[in-house]
Amino acid sequence: MKKLLIYFLIVSSLLTTGCFFKQQSYNDTRFLMDTIISISTTGKDQASLKSTTDEAFIAFNDVADETDRYTSHNPNDLYALNQHNGQGAFAVGDHLYKLITMGKEEPYSAIEISLGPVIDLWRAHGENKTVPTDEEIKTALAKCGRDKFTLDKTNHTASLASDSSLDLGAIAKGYAVDYAASVITKNKAVTSALINAGGNIKVIGTKEDGSPWRIGIQDPRNAQKVLGVLALQNGQAIATSGDYQRYYEVNGVRYCHIIDPATGSPARNAISATAVSTSALTADFFSTLLFILPHDEAIAVVEKTPQLEAIIVNPEGEIYVSPGLQKIFTKEN
Known part of the structure; x- marks a missing residue:
């Protein structure tokens, strides 16, 4: 009986310390x-x-x-939204709506989710190891800004101006x-x-x-x-x-x-x-x-x-x- 009690105490100790439950x-x-x-x-x-x-x-x-702007994955993703620019309200997915709302409402102008046209410009020049001209940059920037997109909370939709596009990389x-x-x-x-x-x-x-x-x-x-x-x-x-x-x-x-x-x-x-x-x-x-x-x-x-x-x-x-x-x-x- 004494040996059985000792065995029980040893097992209880091992269980308590987690030795039988290796991570x-x-x-x-x-x-x-x-x-x-x-x-x-x-x-x-x-x-x-x-x-x-x-x-x-x-x-x-x-x-x-849902946030990939370069490839189509579903009917309510960012790629589809950008393709719909200039055509009115567009129903977007839940993740996308939350992120666009953040991009619309956050207080810092140094973060701008509507920079798609500028990013595309630099991406194209990067492939050729060239630098955009000031005029090219100015033209692309004219398509950007928080006034280029709107949100409708009731209908869960977003609207983009013509030639505008969003990028959520930040x-x-x-x-x-x-x-x-x-x-x-x-x-x-x-x-x-x-x-x-x-x-x-x-x-x-x-x-x-x-x-x-x-x-x-x-x-x-x-x-x-x-x-x-x-x-x-x-x-x-x-x-x-x-x-x-x-x-x-x-x-x-x-x-x-x-x-x-x-x-x-x-x-x-x-x-x-x-x-x-x-x-x-x-x-x-x-x-x-x-x-x-x-x-x-x-x-x-x-x-x-x-x-x-x-x-x-x-x-x-x-x-x-x-x-x-x-x-x-x-x-x-």
Whole structure:
């Protein structure tokens, strides 16, 4: 009886400490939104992790399809809306309506979702390694602006002016990350997860050993190095915009893919801007905004915006780290 009691106590101890329930992990990587998307999950049941990860990718893909301006996926997507410009009200999908509403109502003019014509102009010139003329840029900018599109909340429709088109590149990926994360958090069997959409990252839960998630910030001028490492906690999200991700050069001048609506040309006030928040959408939006704004204005935005922290590298290579990150950012020597 004594031996049986000892055996029972040992088994109870093992169960209590979780030794019989070794944490499982599941990782999957796919190509969506013109970038590599990886989702890593941890929990006690491998089958549950796989099914949840698959569901998260389905959610991500739904947003990707609906916000793709270059390819048709369904009758209510962004491609279809842009093709319908100048023809009146058009019924759009739920994700698309939310993002267009955000683009219409957000207060910063440096983020403009109607820049489709300008983006197309630079994209065409980029293929030939040429630079648009001032007149070409002026003509394209004339087709942009928040007066070029309207929304009807009652009928869930959007209308575009003739020759206008929307581009949601500054916000769609972050929105997709949040949407995928909402699927993962519904499964209580998942104890932690990390979603990485080409640098748009959100962490869920805590690592098995209780340590924070360590996220490296790319050195914008050396692909083999990082500026430093951020220690993120449960629910935090991070996004980085930089002139090193997609660009071309003409006569030694770099032209990146992020357009300043004020000039119709690639932004040049920063070479990298990283935003940290509790929402991947918020981080995505502000990383773009902080990249476009003049350095002093960008810092002022960070300082006045609740739950926003940032790391900004100006063209001279000077690094600004906001006060809320200084204790959790370890700079590389």
